Amino acid sequence: MPPKRKAAAAKPKATAKEDTAAIEQTKEEDTGENGASSTTEPPPKLAKKVSDGLKSMDFSSTSKTEDERAWNFKIASWNVNGVRAWMNKDGLSYLSQEKPDILCIQETKCSQNKLPKELNVDGYKAYWSSAQKEGYAGTGLYTKTEPISVKYGIGIEKHDTEGRVITAEYEKFYLVTAYIPNSGQGLVRLGYRTKEWDQDFMAYMKDLDKKKPVILCGDLNVAHLDIDLTNPKQNKRNAGFTPEERAEFGKLLESGFIDTFRTLYPDKEGVYTFWSNFRQAREKNIGWRLDYFVMSERFKKNLCDSVVRPAVMGSDHCPLVLYLAL
Template sequence: MLKTYTFASWNVNGLRAVLKKDPSFLDVADDLNADILALQETKLQEGQVDLELPGYHQVWSYAERKGYSGTAVFSREEPRSVRHADAVLAHADGEDAALVDEASREGRVCALEFDRFWFVDVYTPNAQDKLARIDVRMAWDDAYRSFLSGLEKETQKPVITCGDFNVAHNEIDLKNPRSNRGNAGFSDEERGKFNELLDAGFTDTFRTLNPDLEGAYSWWSYRFNARKNNAGWRIDYFLVSDSVADQVKDASIRSDIFGSDHCPVTLTIEL
C-alpha cells in the first residue's frame, strides 16, 4: 500500500542565527510539518546547539572547518542506516578523488535509508567567483551522481535527493540569465553536469509539474533588494528516481517563508 510523504528542504545559511529570528526555525519547522526536513549550510560544529524537534530523529553532518557548510536531517521515522560524504568519495577515482576528498570534509551529505526509499540531503560545493573551484565542483558532481545511482542499484529502492545544488538549470530558473551566463551557478559546465544527473535517471519534480512557470526562485542575494524585486535563482531542488516520478503529488517553493537568503522547497509523494 502506498503511503503519502511530505518532505521539505531549506538552506538556512546559519542555523544558530535562524533559531533567534522571528519566525524562528522551530516556527518554520512547525509550519512545514514535514515527515522529513532537510537542512543545508547549518554552519555548526557538534554540540554548538541543543535542538529538540519533538517526534523527530536527528542526523547531522559537520564540516571540519568551523562555521562552514554542514547538513542535517530531521525525520519522524527512524532511518535504517545512514551514510555521509565519505560514501560519495568512494565513487571518485584518480585525480578526482583528491578533489572530492576536499569537499567530503565539509559536511555536505546526510543519506538516510528507510524501508521504502533513500533520502539524500546535499549541499553541493559552490564553484565560486570566476569559477575558482570548478575543478572540485565537476569532480563532486560526477562522484555524487555515481553515488546516487549506486544506492538505487545496491538496495533496489528509489532515491529522493534534495538540497542546494548551487546551479540554475535553465534560463527560466533565474531572473537575469544573459548577464549571469558563465558565472558560478550558471556556467555551461555546471548546467551540463546537472543534465547528466537527470539523464542518469532522476526527475526535477518542481519543473516537471511547472514546466513554463517563470519567476519561481528559491534564492535571492542579500544585495540590491533582490528578494523584494524577486531577482532570484532556483537552485534548491527535489529530485526523485524516474521510477517514482509519476507518484509525485506536489512540489512547491515556499517563498512566503523568510529567515535565510534561501526559502524552503517541498515535495509530496506517494511511496
C-alpha cells in the first residue's frame, strides 16, 4: 500500500476572479425539477480530445495491499458530461489506454435508443441506464467479466426515473455506479437530495452490504472535507458543500464504508476531480473533489490504491481509478 503522504505546500492565495470560478460549480445539467435545465445536449465544445496526451501518460502501477499482495483488478470511473460529446472527443481512447476491468461512466445525457453504435467495444459488455427526460443524467458500465446480475435504480420509483444508479453483482462484491443528484443553483433541490435521496440511498447501500461487500463509485456531488475543494470558506452554502450534504455523506461513511482516497491520503491537498469551465479553473487547479470510490470497510484488506487522473481531458470531470487485489 502506498505510504500516507505529507500535505502539499501551501498554495498562493487565489485572486478574487479565481475565487469566483471556484464558487460557481455550474453543473448545468442538474438544476433539478424546478430549475431551468436544458433537455438537449449542447454541441461538443472545442476542447482537447481525450486522446491528446494519453500516449505519454504512465498508466502502470506497482501498488499493493497492506499485506503486500499486488493488485490484479482495476475499476475506473468517470463523469463524461455527455456520452455523445465524449465520443466526439475520442473518449473511448481512454478505455483502450487505461485498460480497466470495469469502467463506470456518469452523466451520459442520452437515451438508450440514441446511443451511438460506436460505443460498443470488443472485449467489454456494456450496460446503460437512461433518464426519462432526454439529455439528462444517466449512467453506464463497461465490464470485461459478465456480472452475476445487473439492477437499474434502487427500487424506489421517485428516484429511479433519472437513470442514476446501476448495480452489478460479482462473485466477491457488488459494484454500484451512481450519479448523485445535484442540489442545484439556489439549493432548489437540497431538501430532496438530503432528506429523501441520501436517506434512501444509504439504506440501499447498507442492504447490499449485508449480503456481500460493496464498492460505490461515481459523481457523488459532494466535497466532504475542506481540503476537497479550493475555496471552502466561500462555498458553505453552495451545492456540493453545504453542511447538510457533507453530514449525509459522513453518515454513509460512519455506517461501515470508507472513502478510499482519504483512507490512503488523509492530508493530501490539491486533488480534485471537477473544475468549472470558467476563468481557466482547470489550468489553475481551482476545483472540487466530487467523484469517489467508496467501499465496505471490511473490504479494505483488498485495497491497493485509489488514484485520480487530472491530466485526462474530455470532460469537466476527470477519471479516477481503484486498484484491488482480489
